[in-house]
Amino acid sequence: MNIWKKRIKRWSYEITGIALGSFIFAFGLNYFIIANRLAEGGLTGVVLILHYLFDWPVGLTYLLLNLPLFIAGWRFLGSDFAWKTLVGTVFVSLAIELTKHYQAPMTEDLLLASLYGGGAVGLGLGIIFYLGGSTGGADVVARFINHYGGWPIGRGLLLVDTIVIVAVGIFFGLTVALYTLVAVFVATRVIDFVQEGAYSAKAATIISKKTKIIGEEVVSKMGRGATVFVGRGAYTAQEKDILYCVVSRSELVRLKALVYEVDPTAFMIISDVHEVFGEGFRRWPYKRKSGAVDG
Known part of the structure; x- marks a missing residue:
């Protein structure tokens, strides 16, 4: 019974955190990126291209494009990671729709918009990743490329981002593509910061x-x-x-x-x-399982 209580407590903590990260991500996407007609990398970038060209709803499109990838990639993700990916994808899609009324631009300066937008998007994704979750999209595509083509996952993600940003440049011009690159770079750095912590x-x-x-x-x-x-x-x-x-x-x-x-x-x-655990540095952020035996 105690084991189930601990599991429920852990799941509640993780789901709450993933929900918080999803809303931060969605707020940054709507308030800074979409409000200034910028884009993003990965599947989010594809969704934004479709939104700008055909006025497709961002949240629903994000969910519909992710579901086939999620179902096809279930066997590569593992049950725990797949479950958290599904939760993250649903929460992000819902959060995007719930915060879409924040699409009035706070600033018309594209550099500021890309910096703040990238920061908010990175913070939201960083929280989700920190809790072991994912938002699907390019992650799943990169795993397919790794499985069938033998490419490292990092290279697969880079390939997806490159294709999307080139498409942004073709459809919306070089200026938008360059500011999108800034937003993607900032988001990546913030994700790393959240994952690794301020300590170094x-x-x-x-x-x-x-x-x-x-x-x-x-x-x-x-x-x-x-x-x-x-x-x-x-x-x-x-x-x-x-x-x-x-x-x-x-x-x-x-x-x-x-x-x-x-x-x-x-x-x-x-x-x-970036991270050091052990004597003289940080404590391990995990608790020992009851009954564990020293080796």
Whole structure:
């Protein structure tokens, strides 16, 4: 009984979040994108082209175009993801119709409209994706391309977006297509922000003859952990120790100074890390299942 209560609570939380994300998405689409006759990528862009050319209702068209893709792609989605995709698609379609009276433009500046519209659309989709849902459309098409053509899903999404934006340029002119690109770019960045969070860190890969000393200094002076890998130089064929550690942005300068002080000839690579879970960083956002056993 407790298991079902937990499941119902989780489903209620996810469905509420997906509904909220759907309304934010729909509001941004109506209030900024459609109000200024801009477009979007993916299936949403196809729906907007049909709306501008034939005055087809956006919400209903979105639902009708998604349903065949959803039914055909059910076997590729998995039951849980497919269920959330259906919920997301229905909520988005309903939200678009319920917020369509917000299509009076707040601003006639196309750049502002594309920025705000892309931000709102990205925020809504980010919330939906964060909860494990989807709005179908290009996601399902990309999975078909991946299954039958062997293309990576990311490349499939890029192909769909490219075709849609080229069509926007053909039907409505280069200016609209360029501002649509801005909106799509902003939406993508906001989706990533919602998915990954505002927190970010830096990862350092350090190759040095004094890796052991550097590692000890990182642990003792910075209170950070580090991992040592064994690598082999391609030219010398000699084995070398490679130190890997993750620090916060504010600690990066201190780490570089420490490495330089120990070995000014060290080879150091800095890369962005968007999420870090574990000791010294963020806690895992999940609760342990009851009865779980430590391994």
